[in-house]
Amino acid sequence: MIVFGYRLPxxxxxxxxxxxxxxxxxxxxxxxxxxxxxxxxxxxxxxGTPPFLKALSETAYAFSMGVFFAVGIGVPxxxxxxxxxxxxxLLLPWVNVFLSAPLTALVPVLMVLFGFGMKSIIITTxxxxxxxxxxxxxxxxxxxxxxxVEMAQSFGASPMDAFFKxxxxxxxxxxxxxxxxxxxxxxxxxxxxxxxxxxxGFGALFELYSSNFLMAHFWxxxxxxxxxxxxxxxxxxxxxxxxxxxxxxx
Amino acid sequence: MAMSQIKPVLTSxxxxxxxxxxxxxxxxxxxxxxxxxxxxxxxxxxxxxTSLLGPSGCGKTxxxxxxxxxxxxxxxxxxxxxxxxxxxxxxxxxxxxxxxxLPWATVMRNVAFxxxxxxxxxxxxxxxxxxxxxxxxxxxxxNSYPHELSGGMRQxxxxxxxxxxxxxVLLMDEPFSAVDEQTRRKFQEDLLGLVQNENKTFIFVTxxxxxxxxxxxxxxxxxxxxxxxxxxxxxxxxxxxxxDQIRRDPEYLDIVDDIWASLRSYVE
Numbered sequence: 001m002i003v004f005g006y007r008l009p010x011x012x013x014x015x016x017x018x019x020x021x022x023x024x025x026x027x028x029x030x031x032x033x034x035x036x037x038x039x040x041x042x043x044x045x046x047x048g049t050p051p052f053l054k055a056l057s058e059t060a061y062a063f064s065m066g067v068f069f070a071v072g073i074g075v076p077x078x079x080x081x082x083x084x085x086x087x088x089x090l091l092l093p094w095v096n097v098f099l100s101a102p103l104t105a106l107v108p109v110l111m112v113l114f115g116f117g118m119k120s121i122i123i124t125t126x127x128x129x130x131x132x133x134x135x136x137x138x139x140x141x142x143x144x145x146x147x148x149v150e151m152a153q154s155f156g157a158s159p160m161d162a163f164f165k166x167x168x169x170x171x172x173x174x175x176x177x178x179x180x181x182x183x184x185x186x187x188x189x190x191x192x193x194x195x196x197x198x199x200x201g202f203g204a205l206f207e208l209y210s211s212n213f214l215m216a217h218f219w220x221x222x223x224x225x226x227x228x229x230x231x232x233x234x235x236x237x238x239x240x241x242x243x244x245x246x247x248x249x250x
Numbered sequence: 251m252a253m254s255q256i257k258p259v260l261t262s263x264x265x266x267x268x269x270x271x272x273x274x275x276x277x278x279x280x281x282x283x284x285x286x287x288x289x290x291x292x293x294x295x296x297x298x299x300t301s302l303l304g305p306s307g308c309g310k311t312x313x314x315x316x317x318x319x320x321x322x323x324x325x326x327x328x329x330x331x332x333x334x335x336x337x338x339x340x341x342x343x344x345x346x347x348x349x350x351x352l353p354w355a356t357v358m359r360n361v362a363f364x365x366x367x368x369x370x371x372x373x374x375x376x377x378x379x380x381x382x383x384x385x386x387x388x389x390x391x392x393n394s395y396p397h398e399l400s401g402g403m404r405q406x407x408x409x410x411x412x413x414x415x416x417x418x419v420l421l422m423d424e425p426f427s428a429v430d431e432q433t434r435r436k437f438q439e440d441l442l443g444l445v446q447n448e449n450k451t452f453i454f455v456t457x458x459x460x461x462x463x464x465x466x467x468x469x470x471x472x473x474x475x476x477x478x479x480x481x482x483x484x485x486x487x488x489x490x491x492x493x494d495q496i497r498r499d500p501e502y503l504d505i506v507d508d509i510w511a512s513l514r515s516y517v518e
């Protein structure tokens with residue numbers, strides 16, 4: 001953006017909001033918002049401490065397992081739904097219901113079914129991420145150019161060849177888009193799981209800091225979490241750009 | 251009057267002499283209550299180019315896809331070299347109207363893709379592909395992607411892919427309709443060369459009367475609702491003339507006029 005002839009650097013708006021935050025903090029309007037500088041100092045204090053590293057590894061494990069299952073199950077199911085009318089009719093209503101359902105309300109049920117441990121947290125994470133991944137993979141397969149399929153058939157492609165050499169690649173731009181949104185939802189899922197199911201990981205830290213009114217600590221953890229979610233999502237966006245050269249020409 | 255001019259062109263004796271590569275027997279195809287093709291019988295002589303010509307919606311592409319094995323006829327059968335067609339097979343290769351190239355693959359991989367699906371080793375199939383890429387005039391573009399090529403060049407990739415599997419029957423579904431007029435003329439000349447040099451049977455779907463007459467040894471005129479073969483025309487007089495003489499040949503002009511006369515009432 002250019003203001004008064006000056007080119008503003010990327011994310012200049014963040015600087016503005018950061019200044020506003022700092023100002024509100026200094027005015028001591030509410031204990032809920034300490035100055036940003038204090039939050040950042042706290043951030044560097046707690047990074048590297050054993051409780052932080054423990055929380056990070058617990059969260060990272062639950063998150064990556066949850067995303068792994070969401071992608072590993074979601075993409076094939078979505079592709080199969082896009083190809084099979086029967087499977088689509090059977091599953092689509094459920095996918096749509098769960099996509100918009102308040103999944104947080106389901107967490108107590110998961111606790112009853114799968115216990116109070118890591119398993120339930122991983123399942124919660126998967127449930128947050130998987131539906132949009134399924135839906136996007138399905139869309140990607142459904143918009144595939146009919147003559148590409150006929151081309152593969154006419155040259156004698158086996159169903160496996162068609163799946164891995166045509167359908168997967170043709171749907172890849174949509175699949176990556178779905179995975180990117182799914183990952184953002186998985187961040188929500190893993191924290192909600194850690195808050196509601198067993199007090200573990202970053203969820204435990206949030207719980208600890210907010211109940212002791214350590215707001216600088218609370219915000220510091222939130223910034224860490226945001227930074228991690230943002231980097232993963234940007235990495236996915238980078239992968240999406242790598243396939244965009246053919247996304248528009250399918 | 252128009253019909254009397256066309257009479258000498260219809261020589262049924264020549265069909266009997268030449269050997270038949272593809273034969274379509276009593277094919278019908280219904281989509282629900284709609285009859286797309288009805289009791290259609292047609293022979294395709296080996297080593298020659300046969301055009302399927304007719305107004306849009308007359309089922310020419312349907313017939314071509316049945317020959318390719320991509321569609322199942324409701325009744326009747328197709329034989330290629332005396333063997334009934336039950337599905338796609340290595341004796342036929344298809345050239346698509348919209349090129350049907352893999353947008354994520356290079357020209358090299360696209361041309362070699364038919365061989366890749368047949369399990370030919372990478373170095374071997376790339377040798378074959380490289381030869382046909384040169385033959386269609388795309389040398390130097392091996393590592394380009396389809397979106398970097400013009401429409402005409404993309405169809406050359408599609409053609410090279412069909413040639414590289416070395417099928418004896420080439421099925422072409424309006425292959426030049428998505429390229430510009432000048433490129434199309436060049437393609438038509440190249441096609442005449444291919445028919446002469448490669449010992450292949452070409453089945454060519456088109457909606458252009460001039461194109462059909464220019465390139466064909468035999469033209470099957472299909473009339474719609476339901477489709478059947480209304481006429482078979484075999485241009486003979488100008489087939490061995492130089493390419494640039496064909497379009498001014500009186501026989502060429504007469505056949506074009508006669509076909510238009512018989513088709514015009516079917517065009518809305």
